[in-house]
């Protein structure tokens with residue numbers, strides 16, 4: 001039986017400050033990693049089976065390696081083009097997992113992304129027997145990039161298991177990261193997972209999951225913003241379920257229907273991202289003033305209107321904006337919208353009593369709400385000691 005490397009990896013979720021949807025159409029986005037992560041454990045087995053345990057989405061599946069092996073198109077060697085999916089492999093996998101009739105459910109998408117990467121990475125040789133277990137602190141399908149964190153973890157663990165990238169953890173270390181070249185490979189493979197889950201992803205989410213921190217993303221170009229002011233952000237999950245794939249397709253339809261109208265909206269979002277970036281930079285090189293915050297707040301308001309124009313708003317997100325504005329705070333949706341999460345900018349002087357009453361009022365609307373810290377590290381490999389006990393317990397359960 002083929003020998004593979006075992007590992008535990010994690011990747012962060014993200015919040016998009018500005019540029020969601022527009023980024024799919026070649027505009028600038030500003031995004032930042034969160035302190036909420038997805039963890040994945042890959043275990044080598046000798047059962048002749050390939051198994052996946054996804055307790056967040058109640059999915060536990062096992063196949064005989066031989067059963068999966070014949071899904072690999074015979075003509076296929078090692079995959080070189082990581083910008084497109086192999087349509088033949090996707091078709092076969094859809095038939096196999098039951099997503100052939102446009103059945104884009106949570107479980108099918110996650111399974112498809114896993115099997116696609118597993119077969120693409122190992123399918124040209126002997127398929128290893130292994131078990132992958134994933135647990136996330138992120139809400140699934142809520143705009144915080146859970147799909148990308150999942151795809152980044154899958155890519156890192158499977159690439160590491162296959163020997164395509166090294167195991168960077170030294171014996172005495174608790175966490176380690178890969179070198180730039182390996183991160184680029186992880187990011188490219190994670191993009192494949194995102195293509196399965198999003199349909200037409202921009203790549204911003206997997207870039208944040210891979211590199212962490214705050215970054216500017218434009219047409220596949222990733223520029224880390226090393227100098228950013230400390231921002232206080234409130235995250236609210238309206239808990240209205242939605243699918244990024246459906247929302248991205250909805251925006252595309254609207255652009256096709258009203259090209260000249262939507263083009264100007266997308267250009268305006270681009271200008272918002274660029275203005276926000278300039279203001280954030282100014283805030284790191286000159287004393288921060290109330291005017292900086294006034295501009296950041298106005299940008300949030302304008303962008304939220306644009307996202308409504310694109311058709312990705314939701315009454316629950318309107319409620320979030322209204323409740324926070326009554327406290328003098330400004331909010332916008334983050335991620336694909338249509339429900340899911342929103343961000344609220346807190347000012348440095350915002351009193352903690354105001355924050356607490358706002359959180360309480362949002363909870364009274366049946367939303368989840370918490371102050372978050374941003375800028376967590378990108379994809380990492382862990383020793384078991386560096387994983388919180390409760391999370392390790394879940395990963396070891398299977």
Ligand SMILES: Nc1ncnc2c1ncn2[C@@H]1O[C@H](COP(=O)(O)OP(=O)(O)O)[C@@H](O)[C@H]1O
Nearest residue numbers: 056106109110136141142143144145146147244
């Ligand atoms: N922890 C997880 N375990 C399994 N699948 C996950 C997990 N997190 C995300 N996914 C996959 O990602 C999909 C959600 O992606 P998406 O609609 O892009 O929302 P978001 O990325 O904003 O959370 C889920 O339907 C599922 O297929």
Ligand SMILES: C[C@@](O)(CCOP(=O)(O)O)CC(=O)O
Nearest residue numbers: 020021143145201202335336
């Ligand atoms: C709407 C979009 O800009 C972000 C989607 O983020 P999320 O899956 O909702 O976390 C799509 C993309 O960039 O691929």
Ligand SMILES: [Mg+2]
Nearest residue numbers: 145147148244
């Ligand atoms: Mg997503």
